[in-house]
Amino acid sequence: MDPDILAYYDRKPETDRLAAGPGLIERVRTQHILRRVLPPPPARVLDVGGATGVYATWLAGLGYSVRLVDPVPGHVAAARDSGVDAVAGDARALAEPDASYDAVLLMGPLYHLTAPEERLAALGEAARVVRPGGVVVEGVAGWVPGAEAAFTDERVLALVASVEEEPALVGASAHILAIATPPS
Numbered sequence: 543m544d545p546d547i548l549a550y551y552d553r554k555p556e557t558d559r560l561a562a563g564p565g566l567i568e569r570v571r572t573q574h575i576l577r578r579v580l581p582p583p584p585a586r587v588l589d590v591g592g593a594t595g596v597y598a599t600w601l602a603g604l605g606y607s608v609r610l611v612d613p614v615p616g617h618v619a620a621a622r623d624s625g626v627d628a629v630a631g632d633a634r635a636l637a638e639p640d641a642s643y644d645a646v647l648l649m650g651p652l653y654h655l656t657a658p659e660e661r662l663a664a665l666g667e668a669a670r671v672v673r674p675g676g677v678v679v680e681g682v683a684g685w686v687p688g689a690e691a692a693f694t695d696e697r698v699l700a701l702v703a704s705v706e707e708e709p710a711l712v713g714a715s716a717h718i719l720a721i722a723t724p725p726s
């Protein structure tokens with residue numbers, strides 16, 4: 543685990559980030575998009591970089607079968623305390639079988655994994671564990687230089703059949719989402 547990431551979340555706990563201000567707008571808008579693009583419950587969702595489980599608990603409440611993966615021990619513990627099936631792990635090497643989820647959320651790891659090869663590893667793992675025809679929701683931070691390359695790199699595009707960008711969160715926060723469908 544990168545000590546800089548641990549130190550960052552010690553300074554800035556994720557617990558309340560989405561509860562007020564721009565974070566609240568980000569959460570409501572993200573939930574709106576997720577309701578539109580995810581297959582209906584009880585679909586299996588893997589929330590990679592799910593932090594303390596804000597989206598995972600909400601999705602579980604809607605009837606989804608959700609597992610959360612995050613490398614920060616405090617995040618995993620907080621998610622478990624909220625009743626989420628949460629495990630320690632890394633987006634670049636998921637301990638999940640091929641094609642075992644209907645949807646994968648990757649809304650967080652790409653903020654931290656800024657090197658192209660790291661991003662490709664994370665996106666490749668998401669494409670591996672989602673079933674053919676499933677959905678991958680990718681989030682990047684607009685303030686990371688070259689963030690758009692996460693969606694335009696030819697090697698990334700080879701992993702997906704279609705990419706639908708949702709830039710509407712820019713302005714409320716730096717969160718940009720792309721909805722990807724792997725080839726069937």
Ligand SMILES: C[S@@+](CC[C@H](N)C(=O)[O-])C[C@H]1O[C@@H](n2cnc3c(N)ncnc32)[C@H](O)[C@@H]1O
Binds near residue numbers: 556611612
């Ligand atoms: C800003 S939070 C986003 C949380 C939530 N998914 C959301 O959209 O609000 C980023 C999360 O990514 C996690 N993360 C960082 N590096 C990761 C990696 N290599 N693999 C998986 N998760 C990672 C962090 O621990 C943190 O919980």
